[in-house]
Amino acid sequence: MPVVVDPDPATVGELLTAMPESAHGVDCTERLSAWLTEHTEEYLVLLGPHLDLDDALAACESLRTGRPTASVVLVRDVIDAGLLTRAMKAGARDVVPDRDLEAVAAAANRAYQLYVALRGPTGATQRGKVVTVFSPKGGVGKTTMAVNLALSLADRGARRVCLVDLDLAFGDVAITLQLFPSHTIEHAIGSEDSLDVSLVDTLLTRHQDALMVLAAPSGPDVRERVTPALVARVLTILRETFDYVVVDTAPAFDEATLAALDETDECVVVATLDVPTLKNVRVALETLEMLGIARGHRHLLLNRADDAVGIGADKVEAILGLSVAAQVATSTDIAAATNVGTPIVVGKPEHPSSTAIRDLAGRLAGQPAEPAAEQPAAPVTRRFRIRR
Ligand SMILES: Nc1ncnc2c1ncn2[C@@H]1O[C@H](COP(=O)(O)OP(=O)(O)O)[C@@H](O)[C@H]1O
Ligand SMILES: [Mg+2]
CATH class of the missing domain: 3.40.50.300 (P-loop containing nucleotide triphosphate hydrolases)
Structure with a gap:
């Protein structure tokens, strides 16, 4: 579930339109930290254009080692070589121009593909x-x-x-x-x-x-x-x-x-x-x-x-x-x-x-996830699948 960070609610709303339905918006990096604590499987953090650049780069830097499976994407108004170098050093995966929702959606897609690849072919995540x-x-x-x-x-x-x-x-x-x-x-x-x-x-x-x-x-x-x-x-x-x-x-x-x-x-x-x-x-x-x-x-x-x-x-x-x-x-x-x-x-x-x-x-x-041990004659497979 991607998370979008920007202090401006209208910008959050706009960026969310380029994200999957389950994406979530927060207004500052403190709320981002709280969100990430609860969502250990987060794969995309999109840092919006109204975040202070130093704050955004600091967030990138801490996520680079703290949450390596989450891609950080910066959305900025002005993109120049200096910004790209700093973003790269901080560990941002992508920098996309503000108001280019197609580029934002493409970056989100790349982040998802990377997440799936990192997770491995078994998709071994925790099961809900x-x-x-x-x-x-x-x-x-x-x-x-x-x-x-x-x-x-x-x-x-x-x-x-x-x-x-x-x-x-x-x-x-x-x-x-x-x-x-x-x-x-x-x-x-x-x-x-x-x-x-x-x-x-x-x-x-x-x-x-x-x-x-x-x-x-x-x-x-x-x-x-x-x-x-x-x-x-x-x-x-x-x-x-x-x-x-x-x-x-x-x-x-x-x-x-x-x-x-x-x-x-x-x-x-x-x-x-x-x-x-x-x-x-x-x-x-x-x-x-x-x-x-x-x-x-x-x-x-x-x-x-x-x-x-x-x-x-x-x-x-x-x-x-x-x-x-x-x-x-x-x-x-x-x-x-x-x-x-x-x-x-x-x-x-x-x-x-x-x-x-x-x-x-x-x-x-x-409740523990598996059937209670008191059950006699537990089937070898977890379920007796009457449909198969
Ligand atoms: N404890 C209750 N007290 C009063 N009304 C209830 C109660 N539980 C359900 N209802 C009402 O009964 C109706 C049927 O409930 P619903 O949840 O749709 O049942 P089901 O999904 O089993 O068909 C709904 O109008 C609901 O608001
Ligand atoms: Mg019903």
Whole structure:
């Protein structure tokens, strides 16, 4: 995720148009340092034309040894031989003229290619975690919880999080966040074999600074053409770049969901307190077991957990044989927050629902990445891949 540094917000905005969607802007080198501390995989630092030249060169100098895998590109108003010599000595990878966005984009591309080359053919970077939110029932709060969990995991930009809408026919993550995506997973159809980080990046839509979103197709007819191989490839690539990939799903074990579950580290199962839902959730939990999502990685989230219907959390635990990881009560605040496009964890961080969701996010973040050792008969491969 490239980072652009310039004290002038309009210049940052302009330079960001030449960068991938996930690029981020800061106004000074102090904020750049804070950003780099949080983003150890940064591959491009673009120092804008309004930064003091000495400050910019000092930043180059410290990144040269402190972060050798990050390319530093200087954007300057006037470029002469003296500047080029100083920039080169300081370790800048490129110097491009101000207002030449094509040159900026080309420099960004070169930086990315260098990063991939330095990383080696295996692409051995740290793997982000895939957290899938699932329920066999519609309308139980999957999307609401996926959005709020993703925002909680992002922790105001401290972690890189991508929210993927795999409810391919009726996905509503984008509308829930009041986003208007220009690209969706639809634009990757047919690219299963050629997809890479930079291509996937062009499919993402930014939600404020904290979250990137891969939206569902705009029409329901496209679903059939999004193959399981494409879903798997997209998730594999996203987990290379993001700390967390949160997946919202359709209320069924459809092909996209199964492909996502193959990649899933933590599965949040949403249930409500009614017998038909609980019966289906029980079956779903058995299926998750079969798919190799170990018990310690299945998290039961009871939504609308206050409904006076004669079933309490203890009864649910007895029926499902799984303890309740989080409970969220029915609250008009949740629906109202969704309706104004500010999910409850952001709009009302002190609300009991927000606390419950944040706690769950905290526990998901603390989970070890591999299935818990208590699981007997662990398959030799990590997953029993029913699709292969
Ligand atoms: N705990 C809750 N209290 C009140 N309304 C809720 C709660 N959870 C979800 N909702 C509302 O229920 C509706 C369906 O939720 P949604 O997240 O879209 O479900 P799903 O994705 O499972 O179909 C939405 O209007 C949402 O705002
Ligand atoms: Mg939904």
